[in-house]
Amino acid sequence: MTALFEHSPWIEARADALPSSGDRWADLMAVVHAASDAERLALIRAHPELAGKAALDRTLTQASAAEQASAGLDRLSEDEFAKFHELNAAYREKFGFPFIVCVRLTDKAGILRAMAERLGHDREVEIATAIGQIGEIVRLRLADSGLQDQAKEAQA
Known part of the structure; x- marks a missing residue:
């Protein structure tokens, strides 16, 4: 089975320990949003650089x-x-973590544009943007695995 979060099994483990809402993605993202700042940074830093x-x-x-x-x-x-x-080097130098984008929703040119644009963000905005992009990655991985649909069917 595909890991939903890069090198961060603690998110799924915490979500599994809580009552399910019937929406696996929402349950997982609730764990991410409830995590400490240090844990969210560790999650972001667990992602590889694009083409790195x-x-x-x-x-x-x-x-x-x-x-x-x-x-x-x-x-x-x-x-x-x-x-x-x-761009990877400039981004890591400015923010202290890798650039994250849901690559399945764009292409090379779009990624390069986003990297250049997001270098203009401040660190707090970029942390929030990275977490949002991780959410999109996980949403698509859940859809691929069929887990999101199974959770909704179980709730019905």
Whole structure:
């Protein structure tokens, strides 16, 4: 089964320990929003950089590798790779964590535009944006796994 959150099993464990609302995604995101600032930062930092070292050395999770490939990040030209590397470095330098976007909802050009635009955010806005993007990633992973539908059927 695909991990819903990158290297952060504590979220699913906490959600499993609480009464279910019948909406798995909402239950999971409630755990994320109730987490401490340090835990939310750890969640953000658990994500790999887009087209970064983990992609090159093939240590991405299976889900991340497939998602990055869906946006063409496994087929970058030298110029595109250099631009991703430059923006990743600038973003990490400014915010202290990797740029996160739900790549399945965009393409290479859209990701590069978002990286450049989001460098203009302040840190608090960017933390909230990253958490929102993680929520979108999880929503799609749940849909792929059928878990969200199963939870809704069980509630009915």
